[in-house]
Amino acid sequence: MLMSKKRWVHALSYEGILLFIMTFALSYMFEMPVELTGSFGLAMAIISVFWNMLYNNLFEKMEHFLTLERGVRIRILHAVGFEGGLLFISVPLIVYSLNLSLLDALLLDVSITLCILVYTFIFQCCFDAIEKRYCLD
Secondary structure, three states: OOOOHHHHHHHHHHHHHHHHHHHHHHHHHHOOOHHHHHHHHHHHHHHHHHHHHHHHHHHHHHHHHOOOOOOHHHHHHHHHHHHHHHHHHHHHHHHHHHOOOHHHHHHHHHHHHHHHHHHHHHHHHHHHHHHHHHOOO
């Protein structure tokens, strides 16, 4: 399945900005080396890029099929669905890479996910505005 140039720009810009934010935030909050939090973030970014492309492709097909309008409710549904899908992958990765217990990893993941939900919503709104203005198809 080939992805459009728009989808690559979307996924890579989303993950690049998030990787920068997450690397330095986790390093600061947990007093861990940037190399460790950056490696963790990079692994999650790579996984997320592929999930992002697949999820958005399927979401847009569903959106078109159901003739949904991209309003606040649809963007909230989009963000919750995207982050919910990553939950099953990220908790074991957190346990392994940051050497945390399963409960601590789950709590960290939920905390990160809540922050990323806000980031995803803002990013999608900005991307939609840029796409509408510059016709990124």
